[in-house]
Amino acid sequence: MNPSRSPLPPHAPQSRRSVDETWATLIRAARHASVDDTETSAPLGFSVRVAALGLAARRAAPSLLESFSLRALGLAGLAAVLAFAVHFSVPKSVAAADEELFFTVEDPSALLLGESGGTYE
């Protein structure tokens, strides 16, 4: 302990107050150093400046309809991207199977009519 900081004489007892008692003593003392509450009027120009800034912020803020519309547009865009991604991410095996089926059958109409060829008798 730094002796220059200790206000206690060397023979002072080592007992200490409890934390709660020490805290209560400090708080009691701190309350006397009350916050300067005498001056509570706004500084010169504060009201004018803050009022102007506040109104400007209100004018710049989007309306509820605008906010909703922007969000809806965002969601619609996201849905479009998802649909695009799903469409082009069809598994290759499925795409290949479709392609093979299409090109092995000489008569494309057979695809529609089935194996029998759809003959009418």
Next chain:
Amino acid sequence: MSDDDESFDLPACLARVRGGDQGASRELVDYLYPFVIRIVRTRVPRRLTEEDLAQEVFMKVFSRLDQYQGAVPLTHWVSRIAVTTCIDALRAQRRRPEFRWADLSEGEARVFEHAATPGGEVEAGDALAARELIDRLFSQLKPQDQLVLRLMDLEQKSGAEISAITGWPTTLVKVRAFRARQKLRKLFQTLERKEQS
């Protein structure tokens, strides 16, 4: 806010502010400023610029004015905005270095010694040092816990009053106060260990 509060037509002023009336906006700021500045002064340490914080509070009040429907008094609504703004400011300051005995000023160390000694009292002239030591200890707490303890111990508010000011449930206020005191105990033990080393 002064004795001629009753003559100030608040609903009409709010309606004019919502309509973009500059004069009404200035009146609203003048009306609320004393209330806001008291909240800011008592909830943050002196080193934070109270005027900047007050301006931030008013900017939020103006931007959210359409959300105020009159269900609670305007001062209650503004109080909650001011409290959360103060908490945000405390949070922004939260890069706390380790709390060390060596960092205390002579006055703060003297005050702590007197307060910790049985039968000791802090002298009237050391009230400011006591306040600064308290602020330093508070700065080690989480912003919400710090706020609760400031209101409870420094301003002697009840749990119900703190709940009304902050909007937090009373049980949460009690939990934060308990947590803050636990942390303070550890800080005191740290201080006493360092002091004796």
